[in-house]
Amino acid sequence: MDAYREIILLLAATMRVATPLVLAALAGLFSERSGVIDLALEGKMLAAAFASAAVASVSGSAWLGLGAGIAASSLLALIMAFACVTHRGNQVVAAMAINIVVAGLAPALALAWFDQGGQTPQLDGPGQRFLGLAWPWSQAARRHPFPGLAYAELVSGHNLIVYFAVVLAPACAWVLFRTRFGLRLRAVGENPLAVDTAGISVNALRYQASMISGLLCGVAGTYISTAASAGFVRDMTAGKGYLALAALIFGKWRPYPTLGACLLFAFADAGASRLQGVALPVVGVVPVQFILALPYVLTILLLAGFVGEAVAPKAIGVPYSKEK
Amino acid sequence: MKAAAKLPRWAEYGLLPLVNLCAALLLSGAIIRMIGESPWSALKLMVDGAVGSQDSIGYTCFYATDFIFTGLAVSVAFHAGLFNIGGEGQAYIGGLGAGLVCLAIGTWSPWIVIPLAIASACVFGAAWAFIPAWLQARRGSHIVITTIMMNFIASALMTYLLVNVLINPGQQSPESREFGPGAVMPAVDVVLAHFGITFAPTPFNMASLLALLACLFVWVFIWKTRWGYALRVSGQNARAAVYAGISPPGIILAAMVISGGLAGCLGVNELMGSQHRILLDFPGGAGFVGIAVALMGRNHPVGILIASLLFGALYQGGSQLSFDMPHVNRDMVVLIQGLVILFCGALENIFRMPLAALLGGAGRAKT
Numbered sequence: 047m048d049a050y051r052e053i054i055l056l057l058a059a060t061m062r063v064a065t066p067l068v069l070a071a072l073a074g075l076f077s078e079r080s081g082v083i084d085l086a087l088e089g090k091m092l093a094a095a096f097a098s099a100a101v102a103s104v105s106g107s108a109w110l111g112l113g114a115g116i117a118a119s120s121l122l123a124l125i126m127a128f129a130c131v132t133h134r135g136n137q138v139v140a141a142m143a144i145n146i147v148v149a150g151l152a153p154a155l156a157l158a159w160f161d162q163g164g165q166t167p168q169l170d171g172p173g174q175r176f177l178g179l180a181w182p183w184s185q186a187a188r189r190h191p192f193p194g195l196a197y198a199e200l201v202s203g204h205n206l207i208v209y210f211a212v213v214l215a216p217a218c219a220w221v222l223f224r225t226r227f228g229l230r231l232r233a234v235g236e237n238p239l240a241v242d243t244a245g246i247s248v249n250a251l252r253y254q255a256s257m258i259s260g261l262l263c264g265v266a267g268t269y270i271s272t273a274a275s276a277g278f279v280r281d282m283t284a285g286k287g288y289l290a291l292a293a294l295i296f297g298k299w300r301p302y303p304t305l306g307a308c309l310l311f312a313f314a315d316a317g318a319s320r321l322q323g324v325a326l327p328v329v330g331v332v333p334v335q336f337i338l339a340l341p342y343v344l345t346i347l348l349l350a351g352f353v354g355e356a357v358a359p360k361a362i363g364v365p366y367s368k369e370k
Numbered sequence: 371m372k373a374a375a376k377l378p379r380w381a382e383y384g385l386l387p388l389v390n391l392c393a394a395l396l397l398s399g400a401i402i403r404m405i406g407e408s409p410w411s412a413l414k415l416m417v418d419g420a421v422g423s424q425d426s427i428g429y430t431c432f433y434a435t436d437f438i439f440t441g442l443a444v445s446v447a448f449h450a451g452l453f454n455i456g457g458e459g460q461a462y463i464g465g466l467g468a469g470l471v472c473l474a475i476g477t478w479s480p481w482i483v484i485p486l487a488i489a490s491a492c493v494f495g496a497a498w499a500f501i502p503a504w505l506q507a508r509r510g511s512h513i514v515i516t517t518i519m520m521n522f523i524a525s526a527l528m529t530y531l532l533v534n535v536l537i538n539p540g541q542q543s544p545e546s547r548e549f550g551p552g553a554v555m556p557a558v559d560v561v562l563a564h565f566g567i568t569f570a571p572t573p574f575n576m577a578s579l580l581a582l583l584a585c586l587f588v589w590v591f592i593w594k595t596r597w598g599y600a601l602r603v604s605g606q607n608a609r610a611a612v613y614a615g616i617s618p619p620g621i622i623l624a625a626m627v628i629s630g631g632l633a634g635c636l637g638v639n640e641l642m643g644s645q646h647r648i649l650l651d652f653p654g655g656a657g658f659v660g661i662a663v664a665l666m667g668r669n670h671p672v673g674i675l676i677a678s679l680l681f682g683a684l685y686q687g688g689s690q691l692s693f694d695m696p697h698v699n700r701d702m703v704v705l706i707q708g709l710v711i712l713f714c715g716a717l718e719n720i721f722r723m724p725l726a727a728l729l730g731g732a733g734r735a736k737t
Contacts, residue, residue: 085518135718135719143711143715145708146705150701150704151705161697292519342522346501346516346519350509
């Protein structure tokens, strides 16, 4: 029974860890499918984490915080698109610039506005955070472990953003593979010249994809600072944007496999903190750092073609210009 | 295809970076104003903090040394058309290489320990860069992604080693024991004292000489040898390089190994020159500063030297600033660094075209 309980709790933790990864990875899915490398996931999330926590603490509303987070992240997406799509700048350089600017700007503004050493005030007022929602009978269900605990921990008890992430992958798959917009988006990432010839604006499509990425990263960042924790602290995304990118590559730029990769990475992460110092059968004690490095090692192996093959959108990273 | 206008050399290498830097500084100034402090006095504090005394000059040069290594590392890869974001991880592992030698034979004569430790730093850094290079050259794995992943793997590996293997027994913090006396890179003030010149004691050490030699090496290698020529051709046009009998995979491996070796030398400055032990996260983001430095220095060793000194001054001045202005902290420097990358790298065409128009006829020619 204890093992069962542990597994349920581990799965529930996996869902919570996976949420920002799923949001960010699917954000990256749109921009990368349109042909723009999205290394700026990290910066966009961090900016959203700061903006949402700052606005939530001042206004007292998590929803206003969410709006601010999305606005901040979308603004960065817009700057990135301006540099890379309009001015055909180097996408990797622009993204690194955005990540570094945010890493400096967010704590600098936090210090200036809140005077708490680069953090935002603790979000403890009513309505300042996205808290878990208890579904009907979830308390009563806990008493009957077998389906009850699973219901209480896995179905009930999460905040709205987690449920949003749950439905996001099917939604993205539908948009990408079942709508005209999705078809064009995929085409522009593979062969922008053909899309242009068909009389559709390559730049407009790439801007739209960037804005979707900005929106989803905004939700992801808001989750990190107002749902998973209670306020913004320096560098709080801690590489999640790059991890999401790894998941996107690991999922071969497709929605469901990407979701699977996010869950796998989140499971490893959630498991790592529980396995600290625990001796496993066969392998003994596995150092936490090895488990944390696992997603990156797996992604490299995949990119190397040792485990399957990852084929990127053909036109990724190449600025499009009509004159060519 | 490139709509980029051509500028005269002096504008390309001097004016344009300066304009970009000014744009970054102006924007940072506007943000400082928004915060409610005076940008002008912030600038004065920073300049004073960076070059106002022997102490601060020493620290500025010490930081600059780190950035020269990582900036050169980024630039060598750039010349081969590769974007090495893995400088941070290569520097981290390079430091491990230097540190292991220092821990093992730190009590021997410095004349033996120091060269061996430098060589070891280069080899370890180069080895860490070799993995993504090989994957790019032989398996076609995107080097930007793999070098980022290697940064995280380096960080996990070093945490593991420091927490479980290298930690000084009986100590809480994950640091190795102190290096032996033979593994200390002589400080500049100590060396100057031999010549009867007094200079304030700072971490500014002889690794800076190594950095200058590295600049010279990169200049000679890139512009005066056939290998450097092959590397540049391959970076400009890989297909033309193949027709010229140059093998792109070989170039990728060579460029990245040199790049990683240069980044690895950061450990010589940080660990042997200043910390005298291996500790967590000693590169402290210098690998990423290298990107800004290389972009601003237009990938030329002289430019990188100047840009590194500038960033060294920013880092040192920035810490001074955070002492004196309670509402401004060192994050402001990270912000400026990011803006420099933005303006010098991603948005360089914004200023290039007006400048070309301003400078008249020479700028009109399109490539």
